[in-house]
Amino acid sequence: MSGILLPLASAAAFQVLKYPLGFIRVLEWLFAIFAFATCGGYTGQLRLSVDCMEKAGSNLSIAIHFSYPFRLQQVSFEAPLCEGMRSERLYLSGDYSSSAEFFVTISVFAFLYSLMATVVYIFYQNKYRENNRGPLIDFIVTVVFSFLWLVSSSAWAKALSDVKTATDPDEVQLLVSACKHQSNKCGSVHGPRWSGLNTSVVFGFLNFVLWAGNIWFVFKETGWHKGGVKQQGGPPEKQSSPLGQQAYNPGGVDQSGGYGAQGDHAPPPSEYSQVGGASTLYPNPM
Numbered sequence: 001m002s003g004i005l006l007p008l009a010s011a012a013a014f015q016v017l018k019y020p021l022g023f024i025r026v027l028e029w030l031f032a033i034f035a036f037a038t039c040g041g042y043t044g045q046l047r048l049s050v051d052c053m054e055k056a057g058s059n060l061s062i063a064i065h066f067s068y069p070f071r072l073q074q075v076s077f078e079a080p081l082c083e084g085m086r087s088e089r090l091y092l093s094g095d096y097s098s099s100a101e102f103f104v105t106i107s108v109f110a111f112l113y114s115l116m117a118t119v120v121y122i123f124y125q126n127k128y129r130e131n132n133r134g135p136l137i138d139f140i141v142t143v144v145f146s147f148l149w150l151v152s153s154s155a156w157a158k159a160l161s162d163v164k165t166a167t168d169p170d171e172v173q174l175l176v177s178a179c180k181h182q183s184n185k186c187g188s189v190h191g192p193r194w195s196g197l198n199t200s201v202v203f204g205f206l207n208f209v210l211w212a213g214n215i216w217f218v219f220k221e222t223g224w225h226k227g228g229v230k231q232q233g234g235p236p237e238k239q240s241s242p243l244g245q246q247a248y249n250p251g252g253v254d255q256s257g258g259y260g261a262q263g264d265h266a267p268p269p270s271e272y273s274q275v276g277g278a279s280t281l282y283p284n285p286m
Helices: 002-018 020-040 097-123 125-166 169-173 195-219 223-231
Strands: 043-051 059-067 076-080 087-091 185-190 273-275 278-280
Touching: 002 020, 002 097, 020 097, 020 195, 043 076, 043 169, 059 076, 097 125, 097 195, 125 195, 125 223, 169 185
Parallel strands: none
Antiparallel strands: 043 059, 043 185, 076 087, 273 278
């Protein structure tokens, strides 16, 4: 018998994922993975060409590689001086690591928390609702992460715009001494591909929308919301809790099978009638 009840209980526990509270948590978990993967795993490359008047000193394919966390001032490359075989070592400009690392850090922590919250919803419902502490903590953390997603996504979007400017081949050419002489010809072979980083910004703001939208569903689980509903003094609302607990006693029937005082059904008529406070029993016919 216990072997049958265990799968049934497990299946019932996963029903929370059908409600917005659990379903949005799963989306937050997935979108956080996409956010830090597309940003933290990025590697870009651009190529320049320097065609010197003296062809022997030309370099038609100068490769410049950069990656997360975008400390571009540490990215170096060799460029010809167009003076014999001499060359110079140059560095890109700008340090955008703070915004990038902040964005990835928020993504990782949001991933861990949403995963932990989903596990708690499924396997530790009773502990979650005990003393109303779980919903309150969940509500506060959700509000904080919503704010952090907005800040980190905005900061990373601005930093990405600056990274694109700093790695623009036309801007990088201005660093090359040989390109300042009209007798030499400089050009761009190809620029970086930005689709991955653009996607990371999109996922950042999508995460903000998800976490901000989930504030209401988490708030409904707290005592603040339920206390406000009770103070209104109206009849109880017919709704079921996302965590599988009904918010009212349907039909006024208590757990013992009797009828509550506020039930819609009156108790069945008694076989005995009371007159003047005394019960009159009609004897059975012999």
